[in-house]
Amino acid sequence: MTDRSEAVIPRVLFVCVHNAGRSQMAAAFLEHLGGDRVEVRSAGSAPADEVNPAVVEAMGEVGIDITAGTPKLLTPDAVRASDVVVTMGCGDACPFFPGKRYLDWELPDPAGRGVEAVRPIRDRIKRHVEDLLRELVP
Template sequence: MITPEVLFVCVHNAGRSQMAAALLDHHAAGRVTVRSAGSAPAESINPAVVEVIAELGLDLSREFPKPLTTEAVHAADVVVTMGCGDACPVFPGKRYLDWQLDDPAGQDADAVRRIRDEIDRRVRALLAELLPG
């Protein structure tokens, strides 16, 4: 069986895409290759994002924002965009999903938890599609 590859993309790769990648990687348990990137990467991951992901036992402390590359998009089976607009390259034959989610930047921990929980719901649904049964 070929391992599906998912790329999560947002502008700064400091919040939504990092949470989505951590959650999918956790739930997939090695059955999906997961990457994240940003069209304009920030210097570091949002501390509130690190905090609320840690509440689930997941560690983002060693992660960092990564730039979006054409190669990463080309390698992915599914590209999930989260507010990067026209900065995301589009390749024919790829599956694209656009998740409209609030940006955790500048939000308090309670707001970031709500965003995390919505991302988790969507990640679980995506995983069920990628790996049915």
């Protein structure tokens, strides 16, 4: 049996432009579903001042509180420190480092949309996160 302290914990970085919607939801779902089996970060190439209120409300509806979340600036160090980088519309702003696994999830941007429009985006993100978690932590 492997000692938990020696186990390799996958490190995942979620990136979108403003780090106020999609990447916040993805990170929250992975933290919620993966617990201590994964290390999770999120960032944006041009971070907003706050997490989108409709996103906060939509996540609250599924029992995940992200009210304390704050958008963070994407840095090369954050990418370097990650095993998997999941982009969601950040385009060429995301730095590329050899040896990292990159995934691009095409999802609508929830910016400027109400909670009704955010719910289906949230649900798609949850399905993507569940699939990723099954791959990373069999």
